[in-house]
Amino acid sequence: MKELLMATVLAVTPIQANTVKVYFSTDYGLPGKVAAVTRTAPHAGVARFAVEQLIKGPTEAERRRGLHSELGKQIRGRSDCGADFQLKVVNGTATLRFCRTVWGNGVGGDARMLNTIEQTLRQFRTVKKVVVLGKDRRCLFDHTTRGTSCITGHE
Template sequence: MRELLMATVLALSPVQAGSEVKVYFSHGFGVPGKVVPVTRKAPDRGVATFALQQLIAGPTAAERRRGLHSELGGQIRGRSDCGADFTIKITKGTATLRFCRTVWGNGVGGDARILRTIDATLKQFRSVKKVVTLGKDGRCLFDQTDAGTSCVTGHE
């Protein structure tokens, strides 16, 4: 119960203005690729939500000149079914991220890089041990298997 409370506080509660979080952007185009952290100052809102919003927004011009990129923001399209780009819930060490808009696949390499940056960005928080990333339809993001549950079960 204590872990659940701590995780909920981390994801949803306000933080002091100026709290630092890391956002992990891709560097290069390997599969799944190298990720590099950059620091952002979170305003007065949930740090996990803020970090993901920054990942979607992408690197600054100076960070792009250093070779950093994010393929996620350009792949999010259509109407939201929750009023935002995503929802996030952290329970018992698992962060469940569900996109509320459609996230288009970008090929095997691009998809792997997107998932890797999400995973690294969320696992910076002590209460997150596992990340489950779901598409708007509730299936594991980019999972083309019949079941669509590989991110939940850990099997392809």
């Protein structure tokens, strides 16, 4: 009976929640100020969950506090990977590749999008650098010939 009771307790006890921060814009400057809000991930994929929440945007209460995200409404079209994005962290570099088209929102909006993504991913101790790629595998919003400035640090 004791084993049955223990098994029942384990079955209904939720897995320990993982809290993450999601950084939303607080103004319309370049690259803009950000503020963190806390979310609870239902699984161990906390970095993926944090990006999903960034795309989802702030709650109504958070919007009333002046927080906003320009990212979610700018993601459009068909996915080439079955999701909005792919995320890998290798040797301290988080590479976020969008599988749908991310429309630019002007220099300010683009800078704010990239800033919120970077701040959200850099909260994790394993992430030292963030690379954001578009569907075309070029650095997001990089209009240079090579499109690799986010990878190499040079235009």
